[in-house]
Amino acid sequence: GNSVTQMEGPVTLSEEAFLTINCTYTATGYPSLFWYVQYPGEGLQLLLKATKADDKGSNKGFEATYRKETTSFHLEKGSVQVSDSAVYFCALRAGGSARQLTFGSGTQLTVLP
Amino acid sequence: DVKVTQSSRYLVKRTGEKVFLECVQDMDHENMFWYRQDPGLGLRLIYFSYDVKMKEKGDIPEGYSVSREKKERFSLILESASTNQTSMYLCASSKLRTGDTDTQYFGPGTRLTVL
Numbered sequence: 001g002n003s004v005t006q007m008e009g010p011v012t013l014s015e016e017a018f019l020t021i022n023c024t025y026t027a028t029g030y031p032s033l034f035w036y037v038q039y040p041g042e043g044l045q046l047l048l049k050a051t052k053a054d055d056k057g058s059n060k061g062f063e064a065t066y067r068k069e070t071t072s073f074h075l076e077k078g079s080v081q082v083s084d085s086a087v088y089f090c091a092l093r094a095g096g097s098a099r100q101l102t103f104g105s106g107t108q109l110t111v112l113p
Numbered sequence: 114d115v116k117v118t119q120s121s122r123y124l125v126k127r128t129g130e131k132v133f134l135e136c137v138q139d140m141d142h143e144n145m146f147w148y149r150q151d152p153g154l155g156l157r158l159i160y161f162s163y164d165v166k167m168k169e170k171g172d173i174p175e176g177y178s179v180s181r182e183k184k185e186r187f188s189l190i191l192e193s194a195s196t197n198q199t200s201m202y203l204c205a206s207s208k209l210r211t212g213d214t215d216t217q218y219f220g221p222g223t224r225l226t227v228l
Binding site: 004006036041042043044045046049089091099100101102103104105106 | 117144146148153154155156157158161163171203205207209216217218219220221222
């Protein structure tokens with residue numbers, strides 16, 4: 001079946017530090033990959049996505065590259081801000097007609113001033 | 114602005130009660146989803162629907178049912194609430210088939226406590 005494995009949290013960084021959150025997946029076919037973010041007290045929002053191998057998704061300074069050879073989609077940001085403190089979820093949608101997403105367990109990020 | 118709303122942010126119920134969680138979207142989306150979110154487990158799909166009166170089981174449907182009588186509304190029903198159903202419940206919706214098919218839009222969540 002499909003699964004997503006995310007880096008265990010929580011992660012605590014100082015402002016302007018470099019961020020990496022690891023994500024690897026198992027899926028049949030050619031999945032689409034996503035990062036969602038959940039700010040305190042809110043629902044999830046799409047942060048970025050990539051739909052085929054070697055695609056790079058980017059948004060708000062965050063980037064992730066779809067690596068088929070390593071089945072990975074790691075999230076990176078060069079300089080985090082306090083406002084980036086949130087829970088980050090990696091997810092996949094299996095190829096074909098699948099509509100539902102499979103999520104990782106989430107990584108709590110706290111950025112200190 | 115896209116919007117998914119859920120009927121309650123916080124709900125407290127007693128064991129054995131019948132519980133209804135309502136979700137409404139104003140984006141004319143065909144697909145709607147119910148997830149539960151638990152620490153360390155991420156989001157797990159309970160049920161989803163791709164059309165009015167259509168439903169499909171997700172990964173953890175036991176103890177839940179759903180209803181979709183109108184396109185914009187998707188209800189999650191706990192027939193007889195139990196303490197292990199204490200959780201955060203998230204509703205989402207997405208378009209059926211467009212270039213943006215994959216993006217799911219989420220509501221703010223309902224935190225349900227079953228005593």
